[in-house]
Structures are given as C-alpha cells and as structure tokens.
Amino acid sequence: MDKNGYNRMKQKTIVLFDLDGTLTVPRNMIKDDMKHTLKKLRSVHEIGIVSGSDLSKLKEQIGNENNFDYILPENGIIGYKNGKQIFANSxxxxxxxxxxxxxxxxxxxxxxxxxxxxxxxxxxxxxxxxxxxxxxxxxxxxxxxxxxxxxxxxxxxxxxxxxxxxxxxxxxxxxxxxxxxxxxxxxxKGWDKSFCLQHFDTYDHVYFFGDKTMEGGNDHEIFIHPRTKSFTVVGPEDTQKQIKEIFPVSP
CATH class of the missing domain: 3.30.1240.20 (Eukaryotic phosphomannomutase, cap domain)
Known part of the structure; x- marks a missing residue:
C-alpha cells in the first residue's frame, strides 16, 4: 500500500481528467509531453476524460481517442469505453x-x-x-x-x-x-460531471483532476463528490507535475 492509501496490484483505479485547462490549453491540441505522461500513467491505471464538450470537439483536441480507456463527452451523458458506446441520454x-x-x-x-x-x-x-x-x-x-x-x-x-x-x-x-x-x-440537475461516476461503481478508487473546481465551475460537483479523490490544477504543466507526484511510475 502506498502513501495514497491503495494497493495498486489488487485494487481497481480510474483516473479522470477534465480537458480544457487541465490536459490542454483551452481549445488547443494536447501536447506530446502530456501524451507521454498519460501513457506512463495508463501503464498503471485506467484513464479517462470527462468534458462538457461533445465528442467531435474532444477528438479535435486529443487526436487518437484510443489513448484513453474512457471518453466521456457532455459530462458523461454519453459514454465510450475502448471506443465503444456504453451509454447515452439526451x-x-x-x-x-x-x-x-x-x-x-x-x-x-x-x-x-x-x-x-x-x-x-x-x-x-x-x-x-x-x-x-x-x-x-x-x-x-x-x-x-x-x-x-x-x-x-x-x-x-x-x-x-x-x-x-x-x-x-x-x-x-x-x-x-x-x-x-x-x-x-x-x-x-444531476447531469454535471459527477453524472459520469455511475460508470465506475465497480472501481475501488476514482481520481479526478480539473481546473474549474470552485463553486459555479464545471468541475465543482465531481470535485466535491464523496466518490472521488480530487485535485485542482492551474494548467497542463501543473497537471503533469501533480500526476508525477501522486502516481510515481517508471520512466
């Protein structure tokens, strides 16, 4: 068991990220160094994006959607796992x-x-x-x-x-x-980003990183949800720094 209180080998963990202001500069493409950091993280845990944007805008920014286990556009009202749709409402x-x-x-x-x-x-x-x-x-x-x-x-x-x-x-x-x-x-009501957590009922740990975590921000509800261990970031560079501190993995 590590300093964050879980056993990586036996417990199931998902690490979720907001997109704009967290993984990318708003409406910009994800950078190669971020891709590399996420690839290393994914070697240890499943990772996903939960965003208010629709799927087409997400794809414009992240490029290859197969670099993530879960893609959750529109706050997870639509859900994709390994490229296959698992949920949809309107x-x-x-x-x-x-x-x-x-x-x-x-x-x-x-x-x-x-x-x-x-x-x-x-x-x-x-x-x-x-x-x-x-x-x-x-x-x-x-x-x-x-x-x-x-x-x-x-x-x-x-x-x-x-x-x-x-x-x-x-x-x-x-x-x-x-x-x-x-x-x-x-x-x-209830269709904020915390809506996506229903997809992870079988997970032992759900981590979330976002920049708009203050009250009124679109990351707030998932940030304060009791199911998540959440972190506020101030931009992609800060996200990478915190990932490396919280989830140390081999280079």
Missing part, C-alpha cells in the same frame, strides 16, 4: 421540445441586448446532454477568446447571465456551470 428527451424552445428563445433575447467588445457566430450550441451558451459566440478566434476571458473577469458577463436564467427558470431544475473561456453549460 436533454431533449429529458425536458421536452416546448420547454427547450422557451428557454432558448429567452436566452437569445437576453444576448441580443448585450453590448460586448465583439460578437461572432454560434451563440447557442445544442448538444445531446446539455446546452452551451456563448455570449460572444463560439466562432471566436483564440485571440478573441483570450480577450473575452479577460473582459468577463472584470464585467462578469457570464455570471450575471447565469443568475438571470437561474431566477427566470427556477422551476425547471436546471444547473448552470461556467467553464472554459467564453461560455457556460446548462443541463438538468
């Missing part, structure tokens, strides 16, 4: 089209009144497990994403928007989770 089925349309119409109306440094395209992205809302539009360049992130820290655009929606639609049981640089996610 927000459309959960809420119904009439409710969704009322919500989307209101959100579009709210954004039409916002005056920001710029606006681009794709302000609402409908995914299988959630709705992603981006006040400046998801078609921002990386430089524009960086600019909006700084602007948002000062003016709290997303925080104010979320508070308005939370009050307006308090009866729907929705959760609002701010993540990344430009957007926030909306999903039914």
């Amino acid at each position: 927000i459309q089925k959960q809420l119904g089209d009439e409710t969704l349309q009322t919500f989307i119409n209101y959100a579009l109306g709210y954004m039409s009144k916002l005056i920001l440094p710029f606006k681009r395209g794709t302000f609402i992205e409908f995914r299988q497990g959630l709705i992603n809302i981006a006040p400046p539009g998801r078609n921002c360049s990386q430089a524009e994403r960086d600019e909006f992130e700084k602007y948002d820290k000062i003016h709290q655009v997303r925080t104010k928007f979320v508070e308005d929606l939370r009050q307006r639609f308090s009866d729907l049981g929705l959760v609002f989770s701010i993540g990344g640089q430009i957007s926030f996610d909306v999903f039914p």
Whole structure:
C-alpha cells in the first residue's frame, strides 16, 4: 500500500481528467509531453476524460481517442469505453421540445441586448446532454477568446447571465456551470460531471483532476463528490507535475 492509501496490484483505479485547462490549453491540441505522461500513467491505471464538450470537439483536441480507456463527452451523458458506446441520454428527451424552445428563445433575447467588445457566430450550441451558451459566440478566434476571458473577469458577463436564467427558470431544475473561456453549460440537475461516476461503481478508487473546481465551475460537483479523490490544477504543466507526484511510475 502506498502513501495514497491503495494497493495498486489488487485494487481497481480510474483516473479522470477534465480537458480544457487541465490536459490542454483551452481549445488547443494536447501536447506530446502530456501524451507521454498519460501513457506512463495508463501503464498503471485506467484513464479517462470527462468534458462538457461533445465528442467531435474532444477528438479535435486529443487526436487518437484510443489513448484513453474512457471518453466521456457532455459530462458523461454519453459514454465510450475502448471506443465503444456504453451509454447515452439526451436533454431533449429529458425536458421536452416546448420547454427547450422557451428557454432558448429567452436566452437569445437576453444576448441580443448585450453590448460586448465583439460578437461572432454560434451563440447557442445544442448538444445531446446539455446546452452551451456563448455570449460572444463560439466562432471566436483564440485571440478573441483570450480577450473575452479577460473582459468577463472584470464585467462578469457570464455570471450575471447565469443568475438571470437561474431566477427566470427556477422551476425547471436546471444547473448552470461556467467553464472554459467564453461560455457556460446548462443541463438538468444531476447531469454535471459527477453524472459520469455511475460508470465506475465497480472501481475501488476514482481520481479526478480539473481546473474549474470552485463553486459555479464545471468541475465543482465531481470535485466535491464523496466518490472521488480530487485535485485542482492551474494548467497542463501543473497537471503533469501533480500526476508525477501522486502516481510515481517508471520512466
């Protein structure tokens, strides 16, 4: 048994990672040194990604999905193990089209009144497990994403928007989770990243690494869940440093 309290040879462990801000710079490709670190970790434990992004965006950033045992897009509302789908649900089925349309119409109306440094395209992205809302539009360049992130820290655009929606639609049981640089996610209560933990009931230990672990961040619920041993990181370099400290493996 090692300093983290488990016997590697006999106990089953999964190590889960957020993607943006944890394994990669937001919306960037995973770097070779991170791939190497994860490959060494995977020689000891199973590893997986749990992200609010959909599968296509995950693939854009991680390249070969076979480098992970589990791929859990949209907070694990969809789940893949070794490349095969093991689970799927949908927000459309959960809420119904009439409710969704009322919500989307209101959100579009709210954004039409916002005056920001710029606006681009794709302000609402409908995914299988959630709705992603981006006040400046998801078609921002990386430089524009960086600019909006700084602007948002000062003016709290997303925080104010979320508070308005939370009050307006308090009866729907929705959760609002701010993540990344430009957007926030909306999903039914319980459909946060902790949702994916149902896939790991047979595991003795579940580790999680994420950057948005504060209350209101999209890693918070899984971070505080009693099933996980979780760690806050401040970027990919910090993630690699903590992996090497917590899971020492042979070079």
